[in-house]
Amino acid sequence: MTIYNSKNITESFAAVKWSDGKLILLDQRKLPRDSIYLEYDSASDVADAIKEMIVRGAPAIGVAAAYAVVLAARAAYKASVDNWQTAINAELEILSASRPTAVNLNWAIAEMRKSFDSIEGDPETALLEVATRIHDGDIAANHEMGRLGAELISPDSQIVTHCNAGALATGGYGTALGVIRTAHRNGLVKKVYSSETRPWMQGARLTSWELQQDNIPVNLVIDSAVSSLMRAGDIDWLIVGSDRIAANGDVANKVGTYSHAVSAKYHGVKVMVVAPFSTVDMQIQSGEDIPIEYRSAEEITDFNGVRVAPKGMEAINPAFDITPANLVDVIVTEKGIVQDPDAEKMLAIFGKI
Numbered sequence: 001m002t003i004y005n006s007k008n009i010t011e012s013f014a015a016v017k018w019s020d021g022k023l024i025l026l027d028q029r030k031l032p033r034d035s036i037y038l039e040y041d042s043a044s045d046v047a048d049a050i051k052e053m054i055v056r057g058a059p060a061i062g063v064a065a066a067y068a069v070v071l072a073a074r075a076a077y078k079a080s081v082d083n084w085q086t087a088i089n090a091e092l093e094i095l096s097a098s099r100p101t102a103v104n105l106n107w108a109i110a111e112m113r114k115s116f117d118s119i120e121g122d123p124e125t126a127l128l129e130v131a132t133r134i135h136d137g138d139i140a141a142n143h144e145m146g147r148l149g150a151e152l153i154s155p156d157s158q159i160v161t162h163c164n165a166g167a168l169a170t171g172g173y174g175t176a177l178g179v180i181r182t183a184h185r186n187g188l189v190k191k192v193y194s195s196e197t198r199p200w201m202q203g204a205r206l207t208s209w210e211l212q213q214d215n216i217p218v219n220l221v222i223d224s225a226v227s228s229l230m231r232a233g234d235i236d237w238l239i240v241g242s243d244r245i246a247a248n249g250d251v252a253n254k255v256g257t258y259s260h261a262v263s264a265k266y267h268g269v270k271v272m273v274v275a276p277f278s279t280v281d282m283q284i285q286s287g288e289d290i291p292i293e294y295r296s297a298e299e300i301t302d303f304n305g306v307r308v309a310p311k312g313m314e315a316i317n318p319a320f321d322i323t324p325a326n327l328v329d330v331i332v333t334e335k336g337i338v339q340d341p342d343a344e345k346m347l348a349i350f351g352k353i
């Protein structure tokens with residue numbers, strides 16, 4: 001894998017790696033206290049790991065899924081040498097259904113499938129090459145987005161980010177955090193605010209940890225403090241990643257992004273969405289058609305395994321929300337940037353799929 005900057009913490013850990021014929025995932029539920037790597041040799045176990053948030057973040061889920069296809073192909077070839085392309089389908093369906101919102105999951109499976117017909121004999125080596133290319137491509141895309149996004153940032157900028165769109169959420173380096181890393185390296189960042197991101201606390205546990213490791217000045221704030229910070233004039237940019245971007249520029253991202261974006265608009269704070277092309281879904285016309293994952297009620301009725309809500313209380317737990325394109329100032333991808341996104345500008349950059 002390409003190493004970009006050995007001084008950077010993002011090379012000292014990896015959310016997803018392949019080693020000795022196995023997929024290795026950093027258990028993100030345990031961070032930052034413990035860095036525990038888990039080994040996988042079956043695609044359906046990887047599907048469980050995606051569901052259970054061991055690996056999370058749209059591009060990281062895509063990279064993990066690509067390697068999971070290699071594992072599925074190994075099992076299918078063992079079961080049926082002549083017909084592995086069909087024997088693999090059941091496992092790939094399980095994988096594909098593991099989480100609904102991040103399109104990178106099914107994008108990666110589709111990319112892997114493209115080479116199935118041309119493979120003769122044991123598919124493992126050929127598929128591993130494709131998966132490695134997807135992984136390396138994601139890291140390279142993040143560096144390019146970092147460069148493009150940082151060009152939009154003025155000196156002394158104060159930035160708020162939500163959830164974790166960093167090295168942990170991607171093949172490496174990060175999308176939103178890739179821009180922040182590059183901008184910081186270019187001397188443009190005064191301070192970053194990381195909103196905690198209820199209920200999984202990706203901002204508190206992951207983003208603040210990643211930025212702290214890189215010596216980027218960061219303060220943790222609760223999600224509902226962000227509007228007041230904006231009102232006080234303490235924020236210049238809201239910079240976030242995305243799980244899926246529709247053809248009209250509507251953006252799905254971690255729940256809470258929409259309210260941050262509404263506040264940003266009200267207070268004149270600029271909004272940047274940073275995501276690779278694999279997150280753009282030109283088949284979906286608008287955010288209304290993006291499937292939103294609803295997770296279990298216990299994630300919000302309980303705290304640290306202890307029930308805090310009254311007995312019998314029902315809870316609604318959407319994991320993502322939609323930020324309409326008119327609240328977004330710029331979408332940054334490795335293929336270029338879209339200012340004030342709309343369907344026409346999106347089509348001009350990404351074309352029809």
Ligand code: MRU
Pocket residue numbers: 056057058059102162163164165166169170174175176202240241242243253254255319
């Ligand atoms: O539920 P998660 O942790 O998978 O949600 C992750 C996010 O919403 C990220 O902001 C998004 O995937 C972009 S990651 C580069």
